[in-house]
Amino acid sequence: DVKVTQSSRYLVKRTGEKVFLECVQDMDHENMFWYRQDPGLGLRLIYFSYDVKMKEKGDIPEGYSVSREKKERFSLILESASTNQTSMYLCASSSRAATYEQYFGPGTRLTVT
Amino acid sequence: GIQVEQSPPDLILQEGANSTLRCNFSDSVNNLQWFHQNPWGQLINLFYIPSGTKQNGRLSATTVATERYSLLYISSSQTTDSGVYFCAVAYFGNEKLTFGTGTRLTIIP
Numbered sequence: 001d002v003k004v005t006q007s008s009r010y011l012v013k014r015t016g017e018k019v020f021l022e023c024v025q026d027m028d029h030e031n032m033f034w035y036r037q038d039p040g041l042g043l044r045l046i047y048f049s050y051d052v053k054m055k056e057k058g059d060i061p062e063g064y065s066v067s068r069e070k071k072e073r074f075s076l077i078l079e080s081a082s083t084n085q086t087s088m089y090l091c092a093s094s095s096r097a098a099t100y101e102q103y104f105g106p107g108t109r110l111t112v113t
Numbered sequence: 114g115i116q117v118e119q120s121p122p123d124l125i126l127q128e129g130a131n132s133t134l135r136c137n138f139s140d141s142v143n144n145l146q147w148f149h150q151n152p153w154g155q156l157i158n159l160f161y162i163p164s165g166t167k168q169n170g171r172l173s174a175t176t177v178a179t180e181r182y183s184l185l186y187i188s189s190s191q192t193t194d195s196g197v198y199f200c201a202v203a204y205f206g207n208e209k210l211t212f213g214t215g216t217r218l219t220i221i222p
Binding site for chain 1: 146148153154161199201208212215
């Protein structure tokens with residue numbers, strides 16, 4: 001079974017803090033994704049990585065950066081957290097060698113106060 | 114970009130009832146997935162179904178790629194089926210999924 005794990009289920013941070021959200025997958029997938037989900041706005045892609053050290057902006061990259069130093073790990077970084085980044089963050093991975101089917105982690109509910 | 118519409122937006126049913134959820138998409142796709150988002154927020158993979166029909170227990174799905182729609186059937190609903198169901202698609206050569214806005218299903222005991 002594919003397993004995608006995220007470092008925290010719930011996180012509370014203060015405005016201006018630097019925040020790291022980590023995602024790890026155990027299926028040797030090339031592709032990894034970060035989404036945020038907000039009521040009424042659905043799931044929106046923040047960043048996508050198709051290989052180690054490679055990244056591509058998604059639909060809403062402003063205020064975020066990412067890091068992929070190892071194939072199994074993809075980190076989302078909020079350089080200076082703001083209250084409008086309070087959201088549910090979901091990580092996913094997929095294989096380029098197979099069907100591109102995406103598998104999701106359990107999500108991190110981030111609250112910025 | 115590709116547009117994905119799901120209907121109905123909300124559905125409330127008694128336990129034991131059957132339901133059909135629909136996903137329409139605006140372009141040819143080579144990836145179509147159905148997910149169930151549970152009350153804790155996790156997206157659970159139900160089907161990878163860019164075309165054809167699949168069944169898994171009480172759930173089945175059909176995608177008619179030439180007519181650009183997919184249907185998810187849930188039979189003999191249980192309260193644990195409650196949650197939001199998402200359809201997501203990607204067109205050929207694009208690994209990024211576009212999600213529909215979801216159908217919120219509530220099963221009443």
